[in-house]
Amino acid sequence: MTRIAVIGGGRIGEALLSGLLQSGFATKDLVVAEKAPARAEQLGREYAIRVTDSTADAAEGADVLVVAVKPGDVDAVIADLASADLDSENEQLLVSLAAGIPTARYENKLSAGFPVVRVMPNTPMLVGQGAIVLAAGRHVKSDHLELVREVLGSVGAVSVVPESQIDAVTAVSGSGPAYFFLVAEAMIDAGVALGLTRAVATELVVQTMTGSAAMLQQSGESATDLRAAVTSPGGTTAAAIRELERGGVRTAFYEALEAARQRSAQLGAAGEQGPTVA
Numbered sequence: 001m002t003r004i005a006v007i008g009g010g011r012i013g014e015a016l017l018s019g020l021l022q023s024g025f026a027t028k029d030l031v032v033a034e035k036a037p038a039r040a041e042q043l044g045r046e047y048a049i050r051v052t053d054s055t056a057d058a059a060e061g062a063d064v065l066v067v068a069v070k071p072g073d074v075d076a077v078i079a080d081l082a083s084a085d086l087d088s089e090n091e092q093l094l095v096s097l098a099a100g101i102p103t104a105r106y107e108n109k110l111s112a113g114f115p116v117v118r119v120m121p122n123t124p125m126l127v128g129q130g131a132i133v134l135a136a137g138r139h140v141k142s143d144h145l146e147l148v149r150e151v152l153g154s155v156g157a158v159s160v161v162p163e164s165q166i167d168a169v170t171a172v173s174g175s176g177p178a179y180f181f182l183v184a185e186a187m188i189d190a191g192v193a194l195g196l197t198r199a200v201a202t203e204l205v206v207q208t209m210t211g212s213a214a215m216l217q218q219s220g221e222s223a224t225d226l227r228a229a230v231t232s233p234g235g236t237t238a239a240a241i242r243e244l245e246r247g248g249v250r251t252a253f254y255e256a257l258e259a260a261r262q263r264s265a266q267l268g269a270a271g272e273q274g275p276t277v278a
């Protein structure tokens with residue numbers, strides 16, 4: 001079985017761990033390096049996996065090293081890995097989940113030829129429904145990519161793009177769950193403002209999101225056609241959509257995704273500190 005070391009047991013590290021365990025990975029094949037003692041203790045207790053505070057310790061004997069720390073903490077992890085006894089000839093490979101950080105950042109510091117795959121996942125991995133996008137670094141062979149595809153395929157749908165597109169992917173699917181949660185939050189509050197209980201409004205919004213996503217996935221019809229089918233001439237939906245358009249919702253999404261793409265590119269720029277652990 002593939003042995004996986006997750007370096008950084010925060011929100012995305014936990015989403016990955018939890019998804020892998022639910023998909024049948026054995027606890028003995030997973031190890032986490034987590035610096036924050038309280039968090040380390042919590043992960044060990046909840047998932048019954050080995051947790052260490054040492055990157056080098058976690059990396060030893062692992063087939064896949066997953067870096068899941070904040071972008072601003074990546075250089076410290078690279079320094080730890082560079083001084084650890086990594087072995088690319090032993091088929092070890094590194095998977096970076098950090099937003100914005102290019103594969104070259106790792107390749108320049110790790111031993112020559114070390115394979116690095118940059119991945120943009122999202123938190124629905126926690127329930128096996130992640131959108132997971134891979135971009136191969138310079139030394140990645142098709143076997144490496146297949147291994148990452150197989151491991152991460154157990155927690156979501158995997159696709160591959162050139163690394164030049166990963167900042168755009170980050171804006172769409174990496175950050176994407178937050179946009180849908182924001183829309184859900186706003187619709188629930190609006191339902192409450194119309195007199196529904198919060199419980200009823202929440203149930204209706206969640207089921208409507210789930211059902212709409214299932215239709216988009218299964219019907220083969222475009223979002224535009226599905227929306228038109230709900231919009232009766234002179235009806236309620238048309239009245240609502242006129243208000244959403246007046247509020248600039250479409251432009252807001254263009255601007256928001258452009259801001260996210262730019263921020264991802266900035267996080268990878270040399271000298272940009274980026275967020276570290278809070």
Ligand SMILES: NC(=O)C1=CN([C@@H]2O[C@H](COP(=O)(O)OP(=O)(O)OC[C@H]3O[C@@H](n4cnc5c(N)ncnc54)[C@H](O)[C@@H]3O)[C@@H](O)[C@H]2O)C=CC1
Pocket residue numbers: 007008009010011012013033034035036039053055068069070071073076077097098099100120121122123174175276277278
């Ligand atoms: N949260 C999300 O939805 C997504 C996050 N990402 C990326 O995943 C990475 C992690 O994000 P989150 O999980 O949200 O952050 P987080 O702050 O929840 O987790 C990071 C964890 O890494 C630990 N850590 C920091 N330095 C360490 C070190 N040297 N060794 C071991 N552990 C260390 C921290 O104590 C913390 O528990 C980021 O680079 C982010 O860009 C990517 C896609 C989605």
Ligand SMILES: O=C(O)[C@@H]1CCC=N1
Pocket residue numbers: 099170174175
């Ligand atoms: O907000 C962030 O920077 C991370 C990357 C994608 C989702 N969360």
